Amino acid sequence: MRNAATPSRRGRMVNGFDPATLHELRERTSAQIQRRMRLLGPAYRLFYRNPVEISRGSGVMLYDADGAEYLDAYNNVVPIGHCHPRVVEAVTRQMQTLCTHTRYIQEGILDYAEDLLGTFGGRIEHAMFTCTGSEANDLALRIAKHYTGKQGIIVTSEAYHGNSELTAGFSPSMGENSPLGAYVRRVPAPDSYRVDSNDIGGWMAGHVAAQIEDLQRRGDGLAAFIVDSAFSSDGVFSDPTTVLGPVAEVVRKAGGLFIADEVQSGFGRMGSDFWGYQRHGVDPDIVTMGKPMGNGYPVAGVAVAPEVVETFGHDMRYFNTFGGNSVAMAAAQATLDVIRDEGLLENAVRVGTVIRNGMSDLARKHDRIGDVRGAGLYTGVELVKDRSSKEPDAATALAAVNGLRERRVLISATGFNANTLKIRPPLVFSEANADQLLTELDAVLNEI
CATH class of the missing domain: 3.40.640.10 (Type I PLP-dependent aspartate aminotransferase-like (Major domain))
Structure with missing residues (x-):
């Protein structure tokens, strides 16, 4: 239906880790991934260029083995927060x-x-x-x-x-x-x-x-x-x-x-x-x-x-x-x-509006943001190379996803061209959480 040459069409996963880059990771992470591949086989996939190890969760936060905290702005599996x-x-x-x-x-x-x-x-x-x-x-x-x-x-x-x-x-x-x-x-x-x-x-x-x-x-x-x-x-x-x-x-x-x-x-x-x-x-x-x-x-x-x-x-x-x-x-x-x-539908409307309004503000600053859309606590932010042509910009989208990961904010990407940021946090996400997401995305886009 569209260009089959896009990487997402070749059995790969949007925002998926590439095992060919194992040598770029720290020794502990590389060893864990090699063990995972040996035990679980080739069909499993990991998120992010630098995969995240998760040891526990609470509310909208996830924690790695070292106790580092990550803001989970992606996980709808736990709508009322991790370990409620x-x-x-x-x-x-x-x-x-x-x-x-x-x-x-x-x-x-x-x-x-x-x-x-x-x-x-x-x-x-x-x-x-x-x-x-x-x-x-x-x-x-x-x-x-x-x-x-x-x-x-x-x-x-x-x-x-x-x-x-x-x-x-x-x-x-x-x-x-x-x-x-x-x-x-x-x-x-x-x-x-x-x-x-x-x-x-x-x-x-x-x-x-x-x-x-x-x-x-x-x-x-x-x-x-x-x-x-x-x-x-x-x-x-x-x-x-x-x-x-x-x-x-x-x-x-x-x-x-x-x-x-x-x-x-x-x-x-x-x-x-x-x-x-x-x-x-x-x-x-x-x-x-x-x-x-x-x-x-x-x-x-x-x-x-x-x-x-x-x-x-x-x-x-x-x-x-x-x-x-x-x-x-x-x-x-x-x-x-x-x-x-806990009134989570109302919270989804309120905080989701904060996120999309904030993304629209960022769009006035970053011309790679072509469109902001969504409802409740589900937001898509489409990145383009040029607003006139609306040509998809998958490279910037994936750079943003991975840049946020390095700042310990977790989202992903979606769409045929993998150029839309997919923001789908637990329904208990707060306005303070939204502000952190927006602040870090602004910083990442500045770096890109």
């Missing part, structure tokens, strides 16, 4: 009592499901639990294919939806060496920086309609359109919020399902609403969840409209030994309680 005492206590108490699967009657899973389902509105009525977002998306597509009798899946051009056999097959951001499924089609992301925003929803719906026609012409049709409403791997796009409504109409007209992948955009991440898709005013057929659901404990899930899962549940059973286990439900319940009790 309420989650630690809930998991410990439940582990001391019972940890078992869903084939026994237990109140914990029912209480949590009822609480969770109350956040969706619309047609969603059932919850099913897994361990990871990959499993959740895998299950969602199994349900969609069974319901529609079709195989076709449409995703955005750089989407990431998981690493199982099925989900890797519709996760183009994994690189050109990771094959896509035969019935997987891609559409461009709603690049609000380059596409006229007046009819960006109609523009995107037109691309989806064209891919549906291609699937039908090849003898099948559409099972589902699946989307992360923050467009995280595509470069983070948040506005306008008129994008997904027209797409949903086209998808349903073709008999397909609309699946909202909320692994990155859910649980208050976008600030104004609990779920990212709610900003767009759509009513999905299936919602998938993962990463932030248990504040670090492996728990994920699928929420689904009853008519969509009815025949699937009749024709086959679903069981997952660890999905929905007692301890996972305790972690998830504690996380959900803290998000609400």
Whole structure:
């Protein structure tokens, strides 16, 4: 779809460590990485030119073995902060009592499901639990294919939806060496920086309609359109919020399902609403969840409209030994309680606004900042070589990411060209934390 020569398309990871530079690292770090490669094999990746060793975490801070402190402005796996005492206590108490699967009657899973389902509105009525977002998306597509009798899946051009056999097959951001499924089609992301925003929803719906026609012409049709409403791997796009409504109409007209992948955009991440898709005013057929659901404990899930899962549940059973286990439900319940009790959606709006306003101020000083976008505590800062041409500047983006790492502030980069700074801190991020991030980024850009 775009230039395959870009390094991110050759099996590499955006902001990934290059083992060829081992000799540049201090002796201890080099030895640790060599041991890791020997024991864990070649498929694992590390972040940063100079990888970070993490020994413990607390709130929005991470600490290495020497006690050095790092500001975590990237980790949405722990939305309420690292090692939150309420989650630690809930998991410990439940582990001391019972940890078992869903084939026994237990109140914990029912209480949590009822609480969770109350956040969706619309047609969603059932919850099913897994361990990871990959499993959740895998299950969602199994349900969609069974319901529609079709195989076709449409995703955005750089989407990431998981690493199982099925989900890797519709996760183009994994690189050109990771094959896509035969019935997987891609559409461009709603690049609000380059596409006229007046009819960006109609523009995107037109691309989806064209891919549906291609699937039908090849003898099948559409099972589902699946989307992360923050467009995280595509470069983070948040506005306008008129994008997904027209797409949903086209998808349903073709008999397909609309699946909202909320692994990155859910649980208050976008600030104004609990779920990212709610900003767009759509009513999905299936919602998938993962990463932030248990504040670090492996728990994920699928929420689904009853008519969509009815025949699937009749024709086959679903069981997952660890999905929905007692301890996972305790972690998830504690996380959900803290998000609400501590007003973290409101905090995401307030602090996220501080970050984006600060980034816009930096853009007046640094002309390599082409665009600042996002919502809540999810911000993308696109770096360009020239504001007139809007030519992506991956080199400066990666230099900024690694420069911040040396100043002990952790973010990453995203997008096809790896030129967008990806800022996604825990929801407990404060204005003081935001000021530190902005101050250090200013210093790094001055150095570059």
